[in-house]
Amino acid sequence: MTQEWDEEYDVVVVGSGGGALTGAYLAARAGAETVVVERAGTLGGTSAYSGAAMWLPGSPVQRRDGVADSTESARTYLRALLGDAGADKRESFLAEAPALVERLEEDSALAFRFRTFPDYYERPGRVPGGRSFIPLDLDPGEMGDLLGLVRPPLDRDRAGQGNDESAPLTAGRALIGRLLLAYHRTGRGAVSTDTRMAELVATSERVTGIVAVQDGRRIRIGARKGVLLAAGGFERNEGLRRAHGVPGSAGCSMAPAGTNTGEAIEAAVAIGAATELMNEGWWCPGVPMPDGQPSFVCGFTGGLVVDAHGARYANESLPYDRFGREMQADPDRTPSYVVFDSRTGGRLPAVTQPPWGDPAAHLDSGTLVKAGSLTELAALTGVDAGRLTATVERFNRFADNGKDEDFGREADEFGHWFGEPVLRPVREAPYYAVRLVLSDLGTKGGLVTDASARVLRADGTPIAGLYAAGNTSASFTGPFYPGPGIPIGTAMAFAALAAKDMTG
Structure with a gap:
């Protein structure tokens, strides 16, 4: 026809x-x-x-670099x-x-060219340093x-x-x-x-x-x-x-x-x-930017993430899709909050795309909140003050000892790829919090x-x-x-x- x-x-x-x-x-x-x-x-x-x-x-890309892939x-x-x-x-x-x-x-x-970037699961066949490459x-x-x-x-x-x-x-x-x-x-x-x-x-x-x-x-x-x-x-x-x-x-x-x-x-x-x-989707946590749009976030090198009640629920250094799935597991985890202290000067201790930018712009837009104490920070975010304080104190003990006894944040190769250490105590005021939303890279x-x-x-x-x-x-x-x-x-x-x- x-x-x-x-x-x-x-x-x-x-x-x-x-x-x-x-x-x-x-x-x-x-x-x-x-x-x-x-x-x-x-x-x-x-x-x-x-x-x-x-x-x-x-x-051939992996072979040229001698990668055991x-x-x-x-x-x-x-x-x-x-x-x-x-x-x-x-x-x-x-x-x-x-x-x-x-x-x-x-x-x-x-x-x-090859670029080191670890696979996302500890399973047989995982190659140290990963097997992916970039243009x-x-x-x-x-x-x-x-x-x-x-x-x-x-x-x-x-x-x-x-x-x-x-x-x-x-x-x-x-x-x-x-x-x-x-x-x-x-x-x-x-x-x-x-x-x-x-x-x-x-x-x-x-x-x-x-x-x-x-x-x-x-x-x-x-x-x-x-x-x-x-x-x-x-x-x-x-x-x-x-x-x-x-x-x-x-x-x-x-x-x-x-x-x-x-x-x-x-x-x-x-x-x-x-x-x-x-x-289904390719999940990732996201943080709202001053223009109202999300920024993809991964590679936490500090701080901790808590749910609506002020409790941790996962290893913050998980690969982004795995962390996104943890967020989905309970409605009280969306949104979550990234809590960190003054060590970064208000800059989110993570990799974001697009880049995080000037903390002042986030403070002005409300995408970043700042407080002199954890109790005040809890009031600004709406989480339970007692639970948040206890969670941060427990996290700080783990950070001091270099071992996350709840979620093993320090243990996996992926978490260390973005920088050391992945466990840093959160105890130097002022304190900051950023809302964490469920984002995706696509269905x-x-x-x-x-x-x-x-x-x-x-x-x-x-x-x-x-x-x-x-x-x-x-x-x-x-x-x-x-x-x-x-x-x-x-x-x-x-x-x-x-x-x-x-x-x-």
Whole structure:
């Protein structure tokens, strides 16, 4: 049946994060005319905000640095953590990861280096120092006119500012910039920004394209070989979050405003796609910033966290997803409060993104409270004064002795990666408190896919011509976040598998 299109390509990729651009690049490199369709005006999505760690085990990057990583050790680690759930996708990922990195590094635009960053669980197969790696910084001069397509750094983006043309692209922006540069150099890659996907077009046999909205009009974009949906999750859609019981809120997500509202998932469901894990996310604690938006927080090097009653409930130095799950375990833990003393001069003793900034601005906005005593601090936060005082005194005894007898905060490699010591007494007035909210890096439930990233129906059969990767698909890691770079690493690997299946 002949279909009329406003535009037609071999491959249509919806989304522009690390997974989407990997799939687009590899499809174009294989000779397929490809288009990246992005609803925002810039590319990168949440990937551009990230640290760009990539969990792709057994690759040349680890070998060059002499890291004791291998496909087999990663398999041991994942099996110890996840069991045999999703074994087919696990094995597909493990087989693809090193081969993918080798293919990417054949392009001079794509350069990576190992960076120490521990895995998140003490399980067999865990590698000391971790196994993830990051992109090399990128000189903006190499990007030319493409620089304006890369999403600005998080703090500048929220302030409505563009890219600083004199500053190198680092972390997530380096990943997006490098993938975009490689994609552009194929000569077969187009980019369509400010273009929102509305629905999929399908015959009785296969998906043949998409309908998108661009400049207020609907356009039909054909896909001769297939459509890859890699447009993130639905973390910025409050209605879908409530419908699926996702903890937290759209306003506390770290995803860019105006993105990741789930249209790609809903479009696939409308033609029969199955979903799973729809109540799951990649969790993290967050702290409100003076502009009302959240800042991702991890790596506590001081202070302690208490619930609404003034009691500790977890190791503050847990990896962020694990701490987020502790916050969900009891409604009295959201919000929580970070309590610390004058040693930091009012600066939060943790790593935040965007950066914490001037304590005076937080005091003026009320996102930071200051008191001369713990009793006064309790009154300002609404927690029980006696319980808070007792909790801090107990914590101080642990800090003096260097051993957290309640939660073992000093024990794990991850907690020490951000700085020493992780246990510091809190006893020097004035005292400070910051409200801690449940945030996320994205939802992780979505379309059910097979080991080739093909989207499946409820009966397990694939929808021909339709693929999904990243947070548009349901993660094979289930309720676990095994290590730094798993979201981007798995998105890249399954997007690569989709490109391979589409292009042969």
